[in-house]
Amino acid sequence: MSTLSPLADEVQDRLEEPRSAGIFWSRTAEIYPALVEGMDEAMLITGDPELKLGTLFTIQPNKTWQTMPAGILVILRMQAPNGLPIKKESLVTLDRFQPGWQKDTGDTPLNWIPMGLNLFGVYPKLTQAINVTVAGIQIPVNEAPPFSGNETVPFPAEYNEGFVDYAAHVCRFKEAGAEFEASLAVYQRFLDRMMELSKFAYRRDALRFVLGPAGAGAQVTDVVKR
Amino acid sequence: MANLYQLNDWMSEVELLLPESPVGTTMTAAVTPGSQTVAVGSVTGMYVGAQVVVGSGNDQEIVSLTAVDPVGVTLSAVFANSHPAGEAVEGATFWAGQPSNPLFTQQEILGYFAEVEADFLLKTRCLYAIAIINAQVGVPVYNQPADAIRIERIAMGAVDPTLGFAGQDLYNEEQYTIDYLSDTSITRTEAWYQDKLGTGLFGLGPAPPQVGGAMELAYSQKDVQSLTLTSSLLVPDCLGYPVKWGVVARMFSKDGEIRDSRRADYAQKRFERGILYVRRIMEGVLARLSETDQVMEPALLGKK
Numbered sequence: 001m002s003t004l005s006p007l008a009d010e011v012q013d014r015l016e017e018p019r020s021a022g023i024f025w026s027r028t029a030e031i032y033p034a035l036v037e038g039m040d041e042a043m044l045i046t047g048d049p050e051l052k053l054g055t056l057f058t059i060q061p062n063k064t065w066q067t068m069p070a071g072i073l074v075i076l077r078m079q080a081p082n083g084l085p086i087k088k089e090s091l092v093t094l095d096r097f098q099p100g101w102q103k104d105t106g107d108t109p110l111n112w113i114p115m116g117l118n119l120f121g122v123y124p125k126l127t128q129a130i131n132v133t134v135a136g137i138q139i140p141v142n143e144a145p146p147f148s149g150n151e152t153v154p155f156p157a158e159y160n161e162g163f164v165d166y167a168a169h170v171c172r173f174k175e176a177g178a179e180f181e182a183s184l185a186v187y188q189r190f191l192d193r194m195m196e197l198s199k200f201a202y203r204r205d206a207l208r209f210v211l212g213p214a215g216a217g218a219q220v221t222d223v224v225k226r
Numbered sequence: 227m228a229n230l231y232q233l234n235d236w237m238s239e240v241e242l243l244l245p246e247s248p249v250g251t252t253m254t255a256a257v258t259p260g261s262q263t264v265a266v267g268s269v270t271g272m273y274v275g276a277q278v279v280v281g282s283g284n285d286q287e288i289v290s291l292t293a294v295d296p297v298g299v300t301l302s303a304v305f306a307n308s309h310p311a312g313e314a315v316e317g318a319t320f321w322a323g324q325p326s327n328p329l330f331t332q333q334e335i336l337g338y339f340a341e342v343e344a345d346f347l348l349k350t351r352c353l354y355a356i357a358i359i360n361a362q363v364g365v366p367v368y369n370q371p372a373d374a375i376r377i378e379r380i381a382m383g384a385v386d387p388t389l390g391f392a393g394q395d396l397y398n399e400e401q402y403t404i405d406y407l408s409d410t411s412i413t414r415t416e417a418w419y420q421d422k423l424g425t426g427l428f429g430l431g432p433a434p435p436q437v438g439g440a441m442e443l444a445y446s447q448k449d450v451q452s453l454t455l456t457s458s459l460l461v462p463d464c465l466g467y468p469v470k471w472g473v474v475a476r477m478f479s480k481d482g483e484i485r486d487s488r489r490a491d492y493a494q495k496r497f498e499r500g501i502l503y504v505r506r507i508m509e510g511v512l513a514r515l516s517e518t519d520q521v522m523e524p525a526l527l528g529k530k
Contacts, residue, residue: 116508184492
């Protein structure tokens with residue numbers, strides 16, 4: 001996997017900047033953050049990258065609602081210590097078909113319940129903490145700026161040109177006028193690429209996003225059409 | 227999910243789009259608490275009244291500059307903490323036009339971030355919080371939590387000191403439906419409502435008839451903190467960039483020399499696109515409560 005630094009080199013090539021700290025665009029303050037922003041947008045479009053946590057996640061006892069594991073935006077799958085899947089269930093379904101489910105307790109969770117991007121629930125409530133295996137959509141760079149350039153790009157290599165496109169486009173925002181207008185086509189190329197790549201993610205896991213590949217319309221905006 | 231970005235990081239990205247360089251230097255001498263003058267590497271972007279972030283970790287603090295000397299390359303401020311030489315002095319100060327005719331002020335940009343984040347959270351309802359509230363016998367109406375956008379679910383039960391909350395969800399109804407539940411033969415609270423009460427309140431029907439009850443509220447959450455340069459947004463860092471674009475849209479639609487309707491339009495679309503992405507993820511993974519869950523549920527039952 002790549003790191004931010006070689007991608008930043010490519011962005012500086014596109015901007016006709018030397019591969020250095022930068023002249024009109026700061027490598028640290030503008031180009032690295034633009035690459036990270038591109039990865040965040042790619043994640044939201046494609047649902048990649050997927051991460052299976054290398055360390056087990058501890059579900060706390062005596063409480064239904066748990067805090068999302070660090071580094072993950074949404075959970076996709078959970079497995080019990082014995083390797084069996086803990087099935088996802090909606091809160092509405094539990095409330096409707098199993099009234100009073102929050103009164104039940106047990107040693108192993110049977111279901112997990114999505115609740116926003118910061119919480120999830122478990123059924124039944126555990127009497128003791130257990131460690132589970134969690135896979136989910138990874139937050140691409142879960143670090144604070146300023147970035148060093150050594151941060152790993154957690155996507156497959158075919159995403160990389162899209163990130164360079166994205167960063168080269170965003171950097172041109174401050175130029176305004178014709179330079180920025182010309183770069184809108186570059187952003188559209190990023191969107192087209194991510195839409196294509198979202199089809200792979202969709203084939204792997206068609207139920208990840210029930211609205212299908214790149215459901216949020218992947219067109220630049222009417223700014224480019226005018 | 228702990229955020230790592232501070233608001234100053236987001237504001238610096240915004241300031242660079244103007245384009246204008248935020249303050250980013252270091253102290254070349256140590257400083258002790260109190261009103262002090264300290265040498266720094268550069269005073270570019272600094273002006274009297276500007277707020278900058280000094281240090282990091284536990285000794286990090288925001289100071290307001292009381293004097294800036296471009297000849298001696300020093301700043302003056304009242305420090306609460308000690309800082310060794312070499313500590314960072316950073317800040318998106320929005321210095322263009324200061325002090326007499328600024329394009330933007332720091333407080334203005336902080337205000338934009340608060341407004342745009344509130345708009346983002348309102349439109350996505352992507353963060354939830356849980357609150358346990360004691361039910362009082364015969365009291366039907368309660369205040370909703372101050373950080374609630376909307377109550378999504380209420381369960382009624384009791385809190386066990388060991389096992390935590392145990393209870394059952396209530397129906398969400400309107401008051402005219404609740405009225406029939408007020409029959410004295412019904413011995414437990416069965417529904418909650420929010421109509422015809424006034425803002426920020428919710429009601430239980432019938433009112434709790436027994437001592438020792440508790441409610442578990444699940445609600446979509448808003449950010450109620452007063453934002454400063456060292457605050458974090460409530461939305462996860464990876465969703466902060468649409469908020470940033472929403473702020474940029476406000477900045478470039480402001481009257482005056484900075485106004486640029488094309489870039490403002492672009493930035494607003496980027497903000498709106500971020501909302502669409504988050505809604506799609508929320509619905510795709512069944513992470514949204516209430517009505518959307520009910521819509522999505524039949525498609526997924528038995529499939530996963």
